[in-house]
Amino acid sequence: MLTETILAAPPRVLTQEQRAFYFAHGYLLLEGLVEPARLERLQAVTASFVEASRDAGPDDGAFDRAPDHTPAQPRLRRVNTPDRRHEAYWDFATAIVADIAADLVGPNVVFHHSKLNFKWSDGADGVGWHQDIPFYPHSNYSPLTIGLYLADTGMGDGPVAVIDGSHEGPLHDHYDAEGRWAGCLSDADVARLDLSSARYLTGPAGTLTVHNCRTIHGSPPSERADGRPLLLNAYAAADATPYAELDPPAQSPHCGEIVRGAAVVEPHVDPRPCPMPPCWDGRSTSIYANQSGESTMTRPEG
Ligand SMILES: O=C(O)CCC(=O)C(=O)O
Numbered sequence: 001m002l003t004e005t006i007l008a009a010p011p012r013v014l015t016q017e018q019r020a021f022y023f024a025h026g027y028l029l030l031e032g033l034v035e036p037a038r039l040e041r042l043q044a045v046t047a048s049f050v051e052a053s054r055d056a057g058p059d060d061g062a063f064d065r066a067p068d069h070t071p072a073q074p075r076l077r078r079v080n081t082p083d084r085r086h087e088a089y090w091d092f093a094t095a096i097v098a099d100i101a102a103d104l105v106g107p108n109v110v111f112h113h114s115k116l117n118f119k120w121s122d123g124a125d126g127v128g129w130h131q132d133i134p135f136y137p138h139s140n141y142s143p144l145t146i147g148l149y150l151a152d153t154g155m156g157d158g159p160v161a162v163i164d165g166s167h168e169g170p171l172h173d174h175y176d177a178e179g180r181w182a183g184c185l186s187d188a189d190v191a192r193l194d195l196s197s198a199r200y201l202t203g204p205a206g207t208l209t210v211h212n213c214r215t216i217h218g219s220p221p222s223e224r225a226d227g228r229p230l231l232l233n234a235y236a237a238a239d240a241t242p243y244a245e246l247d248p249p250a251q252s253p254h255c256g257e258i259v260r261g262a263a264v265v266e267p268h269v270d271p272r273p274c275p276m277p278p279c280w281d282g283r284s285t286s287i288y289a290n291q292s293g294e295s296t297m298t299r300p301e302g
Pocket of ligand 1: 117118127132158159160217218219230287
């Protein structure tokens with residue numbers, strides 16, 4: 001759906017100024033929209049997942065734990081697909097954040113995936129600059145991600161950072177010089193970024209961040225010892241057709257579920273192509289693994 005058409009429909013939650021800001025800048029920072037009781041529930045459920053992750057034994061794919069994780073010192077990097085692991089997360093994904101998604105992608109919205117990211121102040125928990133759409137190409141660039149800070153997140157806590165306006169810039173290669181999937185921009189591409197346009201999205205617990213799938217973003221390491229829980233839910237317009245398999249750890253029965261409006265028969269096709277991701281082949285665990293060189297996935301043969 002074209003931006004003008006989206007903006008012509010009355011918004012559900014956002015102001016017209018906020019919608020226009022998103023389309024101009026590729027991101028939003030929203031405070032005060034999540035009810036305290038819902039936030040407290042999500043915080044309590046999340047604490048129980050951190051506890052459950054301490055056991056270093058095999059799990060069912062719920063947890064991405066850093067190589068140095070121990071039960072005494074949990075290094076839980078991510079809970080995969082929280083939407084299918086506890087109803088509190090799915091309730092949230094289908095509540096006000098789905099309305100926000102509808103304000104930004106149009107009335108017909110599909111749920112794409114969710115993840116719950118942490119940072120544990122060991123200096124190795126930064127997330128390199130990247131764009132999301134090379135991980136999951138679609139026929140258009142409506143996909144967006146809405147983050148919820150489950151704890152107060154200031155500059156020292158590894159906040160999400162975005163490059164203002166970069167959604168209008170080029171798509172960058174996310175493979176390294178050897179053709180391995182790196183999940184981030186090369187050092188040479190980062191050197192060309194205008195880092196004075198980086199915006200650090202800080203805020204109290206309950207703050208929402210929104211970034212478009214083309215927006216270059218990342219996050220600096222955290223100095224906090226208790227993790228930095230950030231719940232991320234991704235959505236797309238129902239007229240955006242995915243043309244690659246989703247990274248298996250991100251797959252959930254809810255993927256592709258219509259959360260607002262209805263299914264759409266005709267895809268909207270953006271003329272700007274997006275390169276294919278690697279064949280995941282069961283080898284991807286998370287962006288942290290990709291970015292720390294644990295990846296063995298290469299460019300699709302061409
Ligand atoms: O957890 C973060 O700080 C950002 C993570 C991110 O950008 C991603 O998982 O794609």
